[in-house]
Amino acid sequence: LNISPLYSTFLRSKVCFTGMFGISYLPHFETARRLVNSGVLGDIRLVTAQKSYKLRKRAPFYSSRELYGGTIPWVAIHAIDWIYSLCNVDFKSVLASHSTVGNHDNGMLESSSLMMFDCGMGISASVNADFFRPYGAPTHDDDRIRIAGTEGVLEVMGGKVSLITPDTNFTNIPLVNPSHELFEEFCMEICGEGKCRVTAKETFDVTRIALIARESADLSKQMEIKL
Amino acid sequence: LNISPLYSTFLRSKVCFTGMFGISYLPHFETARRLVNSGVLGDIRLVTAQKSYKLRKRAPFYSSRELYGGTIPWVAIHAIDWIYSLCNVDFKSVLASHSTVGNHDNGMLESSSLMMFDCGMGISASVNADFFRPYGAPTHDDDRIRIAGTEGVLEVMGGKVSLITPDTNFTNIPLVNPSHELFEEFCMEICGEGKCRVTAKETFDVTRIALIARESADLSKQMEIKL
Numbered sequence: 001l002n003i004s005p006l007y008s009t010f011l012r013s014k015v016c017f018t019g020m021f022g023i024s025y026l027p028h029f030e031t032a033r034r035l036v037n038s039g040v041l042g043d044i045r046l047v048t049a050q051k052s053y054k055l056r057k058r059a060p061f062y063s064s065r066e067l068y069g070g071t072i073p074w075v076a077i078h079a080i081d082w083i084y085s086l087c088n089v090d091f092k093s094v095l096a097s098h099s100t101v102g103n104h105d106n107g108m109l110e111s112s113s114l115m116m117f118d119c120g121m122g123i124s125a126s127v128n129a130d131f132f133r134p135y136g137a138p139t140h141d142d143d144r145i146r147i148a149g150t151e152g153v154l155e156v157m158g159g160k161v162s163l164i165t166p167d168t169n170f171t172n173i174p175l176v177n178p179s180h181e182l183f184e185e186f187c188m189e190i191c192g193e194g195k196c197r198v199t200a201k202e203t204f205d206v207t208r209i210a211l212i213a214r215e216s217a218d219l220s221k222q223m224e225i226k227l
Numbered sequence: 228l229n230i231s232p233l234y235s236t237f238l239r240s241k242v243c244f245t246g247m248f249g250i251s252y253l254p255h256f257e258t259a260r261r262l263v264n265s266g267v268l269g270d271i272r273l274v275t276a277q278k279s280y281k282l283r284k285r286a287p288f289y290s291s292r293e294l295y296g297g298t299i300p301w302v303a304i305h306a307i308d309w310i311y312s313l314c315n316v317d318f319k320s321v322l323a324s325h326s327t328v329g330n331h332d333n334g335m336l337e338s339s340s341l342m343m344f345d346c347g348m349g350i351s352a353s354v355n356a357d358f359f360r361p362y363g364a365p366t367h368d369d370d371r372i373r374i375a376g377t378e379g380v381l382e383v384m385g386g387k388v389s390l391i392t393p394d395t396n397f398t399n400i401p402l403v404n405p406s407h408e409l410f411e412e413f414c415m416e417i418c419g420e421g422k423c424r425v426t427a428k429e430t431f432d433v434t435r436i437a438l439i440a441r442e443s444a445d446l447s448k449q450m451e452i453k454l
Contacts (some may be wrong), residue, residue, distance in 0.1 A: 046355075099351075118447070153279075164360070
């Protein structure tokens with residue numbers, strides 16, 4: 001699936017464009033963003049991220065690749081976006097896998113997926129995404145990211161942020177809210193009153209990465225990523 | 228590095244042989260083993276495991292590939308063994324990466340590594356291993372495994388075991404000790420009084436997997452695993 005013509009059309013237009021990466025505006029991710037941007041981690045070297053959802057009763061369109069798109073571009077894409085936007089690393093290549101086994105009769109919906117990204121300069125990242133979060137779990141989702149740098153390790157897990165550095169071990173950092181949420185920022189951009197943090201470029205890049213990862217999983221083959 | 232001649236020699240011999248996979252005898256892993264063996268997870272579909280150590284002052288031999296062997300066969304191998312022995316999955320292929328960046332002048336010692344395993348039948352597993360655990364952390368190691376199955380998710384983290392199923396959410400399961408520890412079992416096998424759980428076959432298999440993963444990382448190339 002080649003989305004370059006869509007991006008070219010966007011570039012020739014004057015429209016405002018963003019992707020629905022609203023999870024990254026939640027307080028735990030906003031807090032993580034500010035800490036990473038402070039440089040406290042040193043050089044980021046290894047990133048692992050997770051999406052896990054309860055399957056629940058799904059509408060029929062989830063069963064169709066044509067309508068749903070796949071678990072990598074529907075679910076894992078958020079974790080790819082965290083790596084892209086929080087860690088500011090490149091994406092050079094991907095090896096991915098996915099499987100529909102255990103999807104409780106949801107057709108083509110992949111119940112599990114795993115991706116490994118070469119981010120250049122020896123930096124690596126992985127994303128695991130699944131619909132195996134059991135109904136006994138306290139929340140619908142189990143979003144996580146662990147960012148290991150030369151000077152510290154930051155984690156988002158269970159809606160909490162932790163940071164360990166050579167001198168400190170903060171396990172439950174007070175969360176901060178972003179100044180504006182995604183939809184609010186997007187409306188402000190339309191009104192000429194500001195810029196949406198999630199740019200069109202980020203949206204197209206992350207979508208491209210997810211689609212290449214899906215193809216990698218379909219073909220069981222490592223794929224180059226060119227943005 | 229071909230270790231088949233070593234294994235052939237072992238098979239022709241009458242010696243007792245085991246690998247130093249003693250971590251898997253710790254109470255949290257023993258408890259996880261019994262839960263997995265009970266079948267409560269259903270079919271295992273997606274496994275992610277982690278090793279993270281403080282770097283600390285390392286002896287000079289860690290700087291040498293010839294003497295140390297590499298972070299994948301020295302450190303990550305334990306996580307590979309958990310996947311092998313706890314989850315009882317196959318290992319069909321691996322893509323791995325590793326990097327020495329941030330190793331604080333420890334020569335060839337890789338400070339980070341990432342592996343993705345195709346375990347056949349759409350089952351996937353990853354291992355991330357690093358020396359980036361900051362000195363501010365409360366423990367030397369940060370061992371983890373998350374096993375997602377069709378009926379439940381089990382995790383070992385921070386020396387604790389959690390299990391979520393459709394009906395329940397156990398976050399801190401009482402730990403059990405194995406009947407015997409690794410060295411004790413090995414001595415019992417030598418004395419003809421029992422069998423060591425970590426067999427020579429497991430030891431050679433897991434070592435082979437780690438060496439193939441190291442080669443995959445050295446060559447930046449997905450490699451087939453034949454055991």
